[in-house]
Amino acid sequence: MTIDVRAVAVFCGSRMGVKPVYQQAAQETGKELAQAGIRLVYGGGANGLMGVVAHAVIQAGGSVTGVIPEFLKTREKMNEDVSELIVTKSMHERKQIMFARADAFWVLPGGFGTFEELLEILTWKQLKRHDKPIVLINVDGWGDKVVAMLNEAVQQGFASTEARSLLTVVPNAAAALECSRIAESAEALGVDVM
Ligand code: AMP
Numbered sequence: 001m002t003i004d005v006r007a008v009a010v011f012c013g014s015r016m017g018v019k020p021v022y023q024q025a026a027q028e029t030g031k032e033l034a035q036a037g038i039r040l041v042y043g044g045g046a047n048g049l050m051g052v053v054a055h056a057v058i059q060a061g062g063s064v065t066g067v068i069p070e071f072l073k074t075r076e077k078m079n080e081d082v083s084e085l086i087v088t089k090s091m092h093e094r095k096q097i098m099f100a101r102a103d104a105f106w107v108l109p110g111g112f113g114t115f116e117e118l119l120e121i122l123t124w125k126q127l128k129r130h131d132k133p134i135v136l137i138n139v140d141g142w143g144d145k146v147v148a149m150l151n152e153a154v155q156q157g158f159a160s161t162e163a164r165s166l167l168t169v170v171p172n173a174a175a176a177l178e179c180s181r182i183a184e185s186a187e188a189l190g191v192d193v194m
Pocket of ligand 1: 015043045111114115116
């Protein structure tokens with residue numbers, strides 16, 4: 001069973017990164033989502049690229065669901081401007097809600113938290129817990145080393161070529177949109193991710 005993509009979870013940095021092009025890409029991503037009528041699901045913070053994406057969606061008249069754990073409300077500066085704000089008890093609950101609410105996952109530049117989120121959603125897909133599109137937006141070569149690490153795992157016999165194909169790498173948000181048009185829902189697979 002296939003469904004249209006109505007909401008995309010974006011994983012990205014809670015910091016801005018050093019290159020202005022990262023912020024530009026985050027802005028472009030937010031605008032692209034809003035114009036396509038797709039809801040943004042994200043970590044709920046106002047800081048860094050996360051804040052930039054959410055702000056861009058709101059500015060362009062789109063809808064945003066922020067999902068933030070209680071203990072990060074201050075550290076990641078909870079974004080009060082979003083259309084829907086969900087405060088969770090734990091990181092696990094945050095991830096589960098973000099997973100359930102999203103039809104596809106996009107990854108923009110970020111740090112350790114972003115890597116963790118990407119690898120987790122990718123391994124869930126590898127374990128056939130879902131079949132939703134996962135797209136890495138490779139802004140200015142930011143993702144090259146991430147992709148190299150995944151390729152190396154395949155070359156060294158620790159992952160299958162098929163598993164590597166579960167992540168799509170694109171240069172920008174417009175291309176990410178093209179790859180995410182149709183998703184198979186986790187419900188359709190009848191599985192529970194955790
Ligand atoms: P970062 O890329 O480190 O700036 O983190 C981006 C987002 O990932 C932030 O919303 C963090 O709260 C979140 N994050 C940080 N560490 C983890 C983790 N271990 N698991 C899941 N998310 C995380």
